[in-house]
Amino acid sequence: MRKNLSLYVHIPFCVKKCIYCDFLSFEAGQDFCRLPGNERKQYLHALCMEIMSYRSVSDRYMINTVFIGGGTPSILMPGDISLIMATIRSVFKLRPDAEITIEVNPGTLDAEKAEEYIRLGINRISIGLQSVHEEELRMLGRIHNYDQFMASFQTAREAGFHNINVDIMSALPKQTIHSYLETIEKVLKCSPEHISAYSLMVEAGTPLSEDEELIAALPEEDAERKMYEATGILLQAAGYRRYEISNYAKEGYACRHNIVYWSLGEYLGFGLGAASFFEGRRFSNTRDLLLYLHTVCDGAVKEQRPEALRRLLQKIQIRDEDVNTERLMEEYMFLGLRMMKGVSAEDFYTYFGHSLYEVYGEVIKRHIRTGLLLDEGGIVRLTDRGIDVSNVVLSDFLLDP
Ligand code: SF4
Structure with a gap:
């Protein structure tokens, strides 16, 4: 019998780097995808080669969930996600009811891309809103405003998405309880199926952590607690069930992919820095973009056999030896x-x-x-x-x- 497995695909590019972000993503600019011969094509090629390197083991598994995250996957051109999904489907067998999610950011999604995602069988979309207030978004270095979020949300619905997540954030610099409640209120009006509500964490090494003015403008502990409490009260009153400390969903819409992580299920991560928990081993791909591209692309030219390419990849993976x-x-x-x-x-x-x-x-x-x-x-x-x-x-x- 085939075992359940989940897949994560990492797209490490964003239009602009947000000041609080410590995810593995590079600022690629608005025209990133239009530049000829850019890293995008090489990255997609490497990603597909990496996915194909699992061909020799894939018949032991049935894919339960796929998550295309980042970064900003919606920065890619129409056709790119088709290539990734076609490669996945050529290697792995997906359950007919597999949950397939893509992360998008307002300002990078249009109708053509959203319709492409639907055609590919992607059935869940996650939109990074964070706040409805322009000033809060600007301070975070986000590229979008509330109107662009609304346009993205509308585009996703019109394309046929019936399972939409919206990410919001509390404890932002200069955020007040009042402004946070407005964010919640406006999100509830959209009636997404899922809401993720996290508090901003100031991560060492990010520009935010070095910005004394913004750090001084973070809400007091008491205000932060009130925002946290309001999240639970308002979302649950609106019919969302809290199924994890920071995640709320309408009945039947809990994120199956995240539940795999939280239940220590098996998953494979593809792409730069992507982590895996597979066959009792934990490992991550290198975070060095050039090393990743060269190893996979050169390896794919020299080695036609999937196992040989997998062995090459293992050389640039960081293995977590502490798993016991x-x-x-x-x-x-x-x-x-x-x-x-x-x-x-x-x-x-x-x-x-x-x-x-x-x-x-x-x-x-x-x-x-x-x-x-x-x-x-x-x-x-x-x-x-x-x-x-x-x-x-x-x-x-x-x-x-
Ligand atoms: S959009 Fe997300 S991944 Fe990209 S820089 Fe901002 S927080 Fe990081």
Whole structure:
């Protein structure tokens, strides 16, 4: 029987780099795709070669979800995503009901691209809005405004997308509770099927982290907490079910791809820096664009056999040697408890061959006493109070080295 597998495809290009972004993406400019002989073609070629290098193992798997993320996949030209999807379909067998997501950013999506995505069987689109306020967007270095977001949303609906996610952000510089509530209100008016609501994190090494003025303009802790609480109250009142600490969906629209990550399911990542958890190994592709392009493209010229190309790729992959059962148990609990459905003792046993209470009995019982966790018939999950202080609870699930 074929095993379930998910695929991630990384497109590491954006029109402009946002000041808070520590994702692996390069500023490519508005005309990136129109330049002849640019890196786009080489990158697509390498990506497809990498996907094809799995031809010899792909018949063991059935693809449950595909996620084309970035970066900004919608920066690519019509035809590019067709090439990626055709390559995937030529190598892997996709379930008829596979969830296939593409990430897009306002200002880079048009009707031609959206219709192409639909024709390719892409059935979920994720739009990075972050805020409806021009000043907040400008401070973050985003290229779009609210009208462009609305145009993208409309374009996606008209093309035939019935499963749309909108990303919003709280705790932005100069953001007030009032301005954040306006963002939520306007997003709810669009009625997307899914909303991801994250707080801005100031990551070391980003331009934001060095901008003292903007750092000083970040909301106070109290305001940030109120934004966080308002998110839960307003989205749930509007019919969205919180299924993970930062993710809300209408019934039946939880993101299956993310649930694979959060349940420690297997996935393969293709493209620059893409991470995989495959056949018990964790590894990531190099983050060096030239090294990636040369290794894959030169390798593909010299080596026609998929296994030989895979071996070449392995030479430039960073292998996580630290994967052991204890590490996986910790991750299983961190990620599992962030989901509202919690962790099933039975699933834990199936995954690890150890009883959940044998490994974590002491900490679970302690937090049941503090009212932060509950166990309902073998399903351990955070209480409402536990969700609010989840970091405190989750850190207790670290196992001694
Ligand atoms: S659009 Fe997204 S990936 Fe691109 S720079 Fe901005 S935050 Fe980073």
